[in-house]
Amino acid sequence: MSRAASVTIIVPAFNEAATLGETLASIAALRVAPAEIIVVDDCSTDDTGAIARRAGATVIRPEHNTGSKAGAQTFALGRVATPLCLVLDADTVLAPDALEHLGAAFDDVTVGAACTTVIPHGTDSIWERGRYVEYLFAFTFYKPVQDTWGAPMISSGCCSMYRTEAVRAAGGWSSRTMAEDMDLTWTLYQQGWQVRFVAAALCRPREPNTWTFLSRQLRRWSHGFVQNVRLHWRGLLPVPYLRSAVAVAAWDAALASFVYLLVLPLLAIGLRNPWFLLGYVIDIPAILVPVLVGAAPRGEILKALTCIPAFFALRTVNAAFFLRALFDEVVRRRPLLVYEKGH
Amino acid sequence: MTVGVPGAGIGGLFYLASAFTLPVRAALRWLRGEPVAWRPIWRQAALAVAILLAIWAAGWLIGLWAGPQARLLLPGLGGNLVRSTAAIASAAMYTSILTLVAVLLAVQVARLVIRR
Numbered sequence: 001m002s003r004a005a006s007v008t009i010i011v012p013a014f015n016e017a018a019t020l021g022e023t024l025a026s027i028a029a030l031r032v033a034p035a036e037i038i039v040v041d042d043c044s045t046d047d048t049g050a051i052a053r054r055a056g057a058t059v060i061r062p063e064h065n066t067g068s069k070a071g072a073q074t075f076a077l078g079r080v081a082t083p084l085c086l087v088l089d090a091d092t093v094l095a096p097d098a099l100e101h102l103g104a105a106f107d108d109v110t111v112g113a114a115c116t117t118v119i120p121h122g123t124d125s126i127w128e129r130g131r132y133v134e135y136l137f138a139f140t141f142y143k144p145v146q147d148t149w150g151a152p153m154i155s156s157g158c159c160s161m162y163r164t165e166a167v168r169a170a171g172g173w174s175s176r177t178m179a180e181d182m183d184l185t186w187t188l189y190q191q192g193w194q195v196r197f198v199a200a201a202l203c204r205p206r207e208p209n210t211w212t213f214l215s216r217q218l219r220r221w222s223h224g225f226v227q228n229v230r231l232h233w234r235g236l237l238p239v240p241y242l243r244s245a246v247a248v249a250a251w252d253a254a255l256a257s258f259v260y261l262l263v264l265p266l267l268a269i270g271l272r273n274p275w276f277l278l279g280y281v282i283d284i285p286a287i288l289v290p291v292l293v294g295a296a297p298r299g300e301i302l303k304a305l306t307c308i309p310a311f312f313a314l315r316t317v318n319a320a321f322f323l324r325a326l327f328d329e330v331v332r333r334r335p336l337l338v339y340e341k342g343h
Numbered sequence: 344m345t346v347g348v349p350g351a352g353i354g355g356l357f358y359l360a361s362a363f364t365l366p367v368r369a370a371l372r373w374l375r376g377e378p379v380a381w382r383p384i385w386r387q388a389a390l391a392v393a394i395l396l397a398i399w400a401a402g403w404l405i406g407l408w409a410g411p412q413a414r415l416l417l418p419g420l421g422g423n424l425v426r427s428t429a430a431i432a433s434a435a436m437y438t439s440i441l442t443l444v445a446v447l448l449a450v451q452v453a454r455l456v457i458r459r
Contacts, residue, residue: 256352
């Protein structure tokens with residue numbers, strides 16, 4: 001069986017008429033075509049279904065809105081007849097060679113999931129520019145190190161390929177947390193599967209370009225992380241490297257956010273020493289090196305440099321959202337239960 | 344998906360240490376006869392070296408700039424200010440390293456003590 005014939009692409013879509021056409025065009029431009037493209041029209045009220053049908057995709061529509069991306073993807077899972085499936089957000093485009101790069105990871109029969117390099121589609125707003133730097137940094141430094149140690153922390157939800165039997169054994173994508181991709185990744189590790197990061201495979205999602213979309217997304221991600229740590233921490237203890245990476249990430253997300261938002265300004269004011277404010281940008285060299293190394297092969301060094309200030313703005317917002325999520329989930333015991341669609 | 348403050352905190356140290364120890368881990372695997380892909384390992388170690396060099400260079404430049412500025416702005420106090428800022432920076436670095444070690448040790452203890 002050829003690699004192309006072994007992959008079904010699942011695109012969950014709720015009112016995605018504005019972006020779905022471009023996503024499906026990128027699938028049509030893949031160097032190897034998938035066996036089937038399933039678009040889950042999750043009871044959209046716009047032209048999502050019609051656009052998908054015109055592009056030749058199989059369109060399935062649940063009786064009622066499934067309530068989350070996880071629900072829509074799991075709804076499609078029963079229709080998948082290939083050994084591999086790829087989930088792709090309806091606002092994300094694939095590079096033409098992404099499928100073959102990702103598919104190669106599954107030559108190893110122990111691999112249950114593989115994810116791509118992610119670079120934002122546009123850099124028009126401050127939030128997209130910040131995200132551009134954030135992703136260049138993460139996908140040039142953190143993620144390759146995690147992969148070489150054998151434990152990428154997350155197989156990204158915007159585009160990942162899975163062994164279908166592994167996802168079925170996990171019960172599909174669960175909506176018990178707000179980060180279904182992290183939930184499934186950590187479940188797969190606990191079931192003995194390996195997860196790979198394939199740097200050569202590229203996808204480009206549309207990142208939030210407004211405060212409304214950004215705040216929904218960060219709220220979901222922050223709550224999702226706390227929920228997944230609480231749900232999986234015991235199960236992750238036997239997984240080498242990942243257990244340490246998750247512990248460090250949890251510590252940093254909480255404490256670094258606290259220092260960033262409260263301790264640094266208080267020290268600067270209390271001790272009347274403005275040098276403490278250097279703490280906000282003191283890690284510029286550590287950020288800049290991976291970002292420029294990631295931007296250089298794309299010929300985007302100037303673009304990366306101009307986006308750096310936005311990264312610091314986005315990082316401050318990230319910190320605030322995480323502290324709020326931690327407070328809500330752990331102290332107030334008010335978990336986020338409703339999936340608010342952003343990007 | 345990123346949460347918290349990407350790049351800051353003990354995470355930066357953790358990934359630098361992870362990158363620096365990759366060649367050692369790979370050498371041990373190679374000695375055991377396991378296949379090793381050296382290229383990404385050296386690439387990540389080289390990136391970690393470049394990051395450390397950049398941090399050192401930035402610290403050196405800040406010292407060059409901050410010393411005269413502080414002496415000019417706060418005559419008499421400038422030297423103390425630079426020394427105290429350097430002490431704070433050193434303390435922050437050692438605190439971060441100790442914190443990272445404590446977190447990693449706590450994980451190992453939890454692994455040994457807690458059963459699923």
